[in-house]
Amino acid sequence: MRNNAFTAVLVGVLVVAAFAAALLVARVFFATRQLRGLQPMLVEVNNRLNSAQALLNETLEYSKRNPAIDSLLVSLNFKTNSAAPASPKPDGR
Amino acid sequence: MNETENAGVAARTMPGVEEPASRQALLEELRRLRSLLNTTLLAMLLLSAAVNAFLFYQDRTVQTELNEARRMVQEFQTVKWPLVNKLVTNLQSFAQVHSDLNPILERYGIKPAAPDQASPPAPAPLPSAGRTGK
Numbered sequence: 748m749r750n751n752a753f754t755a756v757l758v759g760v761l762v763v764a765a766f767a768a769a770l771l772v773a774r775v776f777f778a779t780r781q782l783r784g785l786q787p788m789l790v791e792v793n794n795r796l797n798s799a800q801a802l803l804n805e806t807l808e809y810s811k812r813n814p815a816i817d818s819l820l821v822s823l824n825f826k827t828n829s830a831a832p833a834s835p836k837p838d839g840r
Numbered sequence: 841m842n843e844t845e846n847a848g849v850a851a852r853t854m855p856g857v858e859e860p861a862s863r864q865a866l867l868e869e870l871r872r873l874r875s876l877l878n879t880t881l882l883a884m885l886l887l888s889a890a891v892n893a894f895l896f897y898q899d900r901t902v903q904t905e906l907n908e909a910r911r912m913v914q915e916f917q918t919v920k921w922p923l924v925n926k927l928v929t930n931l932q933s934f935a936q937v938h939s940d941l942n943p944i945l946e947r948y949g950i951k952p953a954a955p956d957q958a959s960p961p962a963p964a965p966l967p968s969a970g971r972t973g974k
Contacts, residue, residue, distance in 0.1 A: 764888035
């Protein structure tokens with residue numbers, strides 16, 4: 748009888764473990780599918796951020812030739828006032 | 841399972857064999873079978889625990905990656921892309937007065953704003969967030 752109870756307990760625990768495994772498999776499956784769906788968007792986001800960074804770098808280079816653009820860059824926090832040249836800004840920003 | 845009943849049935853199906861010896865053999869066989877079943881169940885339980893541990897680890901990893909990806913997209917849509925749009929709009933306005941900026945803008949496919957245009961269009965639409973579920 749004691750042996751039977753032990754077997755029943757083992758079977759019960761095994762059933763619970765099987766349900767837990769099924770639940771975890773479902774969670775991993777759906778999360779992986781969502782992640783796969785997000786990948787193209789992440790690639791696009793990275794491409795756009797790289798382009799924006801390159802544009803900003805060129806604009807910063809341009810600001811060395813034409814300091815008039817500094818006020819624009821400072822207003823968007825892309826350039827600090829301390830980094831700006833000593834020449835006065837046209838609009839005082 | 842009722843062991844006495846099983847032993848009796850086995851004894852009836854094996855004529856010529858002494859009942860006590862047969863019963864002892866059957867009981868021994870039953871004990872071995874139970875032991876084998878328990879061993880198998882224990883082995884399956886161990887295997888199941890290992891599989892569950894792996895799945896739990898995998899689940900945590902995938903959920904972390906998913907949350908990070910969502911956060912990146914969200915941050916891009918709410919913070920970074922509006923800032924880029926604002927920069928482009930301001931550069932377009934600036935280029936109306938300083939035409940030497942136009943070659944830089946054209947390299948990035950940004951057309952100069954028309955002089956009478958109040959708010960120039962954004963350079964590209966935001967990626968849609970509705971494509972996450974496939």
